[in-house]
Amino acid sequence: MAAPALDGSTLIDPASYARIGYPHTDWSTLRRSAPIERFQPEGWPPFWAITRHADIVSISKRPDAFLNVDGINFDRNPEARGQAPVQMRTIIEMDPPDHRKYRAVASKFFTPRSLGAWDPIVEEMARKLVDGLGREGECDFVTEIASMHPLKIICRILGAPEEDEAFVLRLTNEIFGREDEEFRRPGTATPEESVMQAAMEFYQYFQKILADRRERPREDLVSLFANARVDGEPMNEIATMGYCLVMFIAGHETTRGAISGGMKALLDHPAELAKWQADPSLGKTAIEEILRYVTPVNTMARTVARDVTIGGRQLSEGDRLVMFYASANRDEAVFDDPDAFRVDRNPNPHLAFGIGEHFCLGAHLARKTSGAIFGELVPRLELVEAAAPAERVPSNLVPGLKHLPIRYRLRPGR
Numbered sequence: 292m293a294a295p296a297l298d299g300s301t302l303i304d305p306a307s308y309a310r311i312g313y314p315h316t317d318w319s320t321l322r323r324s325a326p327i328e329r330f331q332p333e334g335w336p337p338f339w340a341i342t343r344h345a346d347i348v349s350i351s352k353r354p355d356a357f358l359n360v361d362g363i364n365f366d367r368n369p370e371a372r373g374q375a376p377v378q379m380r381t382i383i384e385m386d387p388p389d390h391r392k393y394r395a396v397a398s399k400f401f402t403p404r405s406l407g408a409w410d411p412i413v414e415e416m417a418r419k420l421v422d423g424l425g426r427e428g429e430c431d432f433v434t435e436i437a438s439m440h441p442l443k444i445i446c447r448i449l450g451a452p453e454e455d456e457a458f459v460l461r462l463t464n465e466i467f468g469r470e471d472e473e474f475r476r477p478g479t480a481t482p483e484e485s486v487m488q489a490a491m492e493f494y495q496y497f498q499k500i501l502a503d504r505r506e507r508p509r510e511d512l513v514s515l516f517a518n519a520r521v522d523g524e525p526m527n528e529i530a531t532m533g534y535c536l537v538m539f540i541a542g543h544e545t546t547r548g549a550i551s552g553g554m555k556a557l558l559d560h561p562a563e564l565a566k567w568q569a570d571p572s573l574g575k576t577a578i579e580e581i582l583r584y585v586t587p588v589n590t591m592a593r594t595v596a597r598d599v600t601i602g603g604r605q606l607s608e609g610d611r612l613v614m615f616y617a618s619a620n621r622d623e624a625v626f627d628d629p630d631a632f633r634v635d636r637n638p639n640p641h642l643a644f645g646i647g648e649h650f651c652l653g654a655h656l657a658r659k660t661s662g663a664i665f666g667e668l669v670p671r672l673e674l675v676e677a678a679a680p681a682e683r684v685p686s687n688l689v690p691g692l693k694h695l696p697i698r699y700r701l702r703p704g705r
């Protein structure tokens with residue numbers, strides 16, 4: 292197949308995501324003519340771009356051949372990895388057989404059955420946040436709703452006290468918004484220095500909570516991590532801290548992206564919002580469609596474990612590949628009219644949560660969190676419109692909205 296005239300920069304450059312958003316036109320070209328293609332944009336290491344649904348499924352189901360150990364983030368400077376001041380090992384960077392043992396520590400907590408107890412709490416938190424908007428006005432939907440709701444829930448399930456939420460929000464923004472000047476710590480010279488200081492503070496903060504829960508366990512996740520055993524031994528410090536961190540890495544920005552992107556999709560498709568308002572039973576399919584259409588987690592990187600041929604292309608041991616979920620979720624071989632946003636789309640076999648070995652541990656919590664906000668907002672929205680242009684985070688991993696100014700009028704709550 293002839294390589295298309297793309298250099299791959301729109302696929303991977305964080306600044307490009309902030310400027311023009313997801314490169315759907317380029318992905319569509321690649322799916323048609325070069326679904327497994329090698330790129331090396333200027334200033335970046337080489338990578339294979341995987342853009343079709345079927346190829347992402349088969350790669351994700353072969354964790355022995357495509358490894359997570361070198362990290363799932365495709366970085367401009369891979370050598371910066373390992374220079375962190377504190378080492379944490381998260382399950383998303385583990386491969387079998389370790390991965391399964393460590394995933395088992397938290398998997399029971401995240402089942403629909405065990406999370407059922409959180410329904411009234413999550414719904415109450417959504418109601419309070421939406422009530423806080425008042426009857427009408429303008430707000431930045433990202434900072435006031437989409438970011439706060441998942442953050443409050445993660446803090447609550449982890450066991451961080453409510454008064455620490457603002458502090459934890461600042462740290463997560465500093466650690467994960469590294470490409471963004473807005474989140475640079477005052478007095479630091481480089482993004483790396485800013486991230487290192489924030490990671491150190493995060494570590495010290497959770498060390499205190501972990502010590503407390505070893506003494507006085509409660510019904511929260513930190514207690515579970517603090518007292519977990521792997522292979523019959525207490526879980527080590529690096530993995531325990533990794534678990535605390537992964538809840539924020541994997542849970543906060545992602546759900547924030549689903550909620551803010553979902554609101555933007557509804558703003559851009561008022562007929563779909565009206566359809567949902569007329570038939571509240573569409574809640575389940577609407578959330579799945581938001582996940583597909585928005586695809587908050589855009590990429591996952593893997594390292595090729597040994598020489599392998601896929602889709603007729605020869606990949607060599609050590610090569611890096613990047614799976615583009617947002618492309619798979621618009622794959623015309625799987626989805627009818629894939630660029631259309633339809634709240635009643637069914638079936639909807641999207642890959643927003645990945646698939647296989649590393650399938651999102653928090654998928655049920657993410658659906659519940661997003662479902663609670665839209666379940667509260669959609670019936671109450673009398674008017675909603677953009678108050679200013681939206682802005683995107685510069686990232687290729689979770690390129691969600693940074694600001695979404697809206698004007699609204701709400702009906703009173705129940």
Ligand code: HEM
Nearest residue numbers: 382383541542545546549588644645646649651652653657
């Ligand atoms: C809409 C929100 C979310 C999206 C779109 C999302 C998406 C993903 C994706 C794509 C993966 C990688 C799957 C793979 O490599 O095959 C993943 C893994 C993971 N997610 Fe989520 N996620 C979301 C919310 C959450 C939440 C709320 C939590 C927990 C609080 C969470 C915890 C995790 C963990 C721990 C992993 C690693 C699982 C493993 O390696 O076994 N995620 N997520």
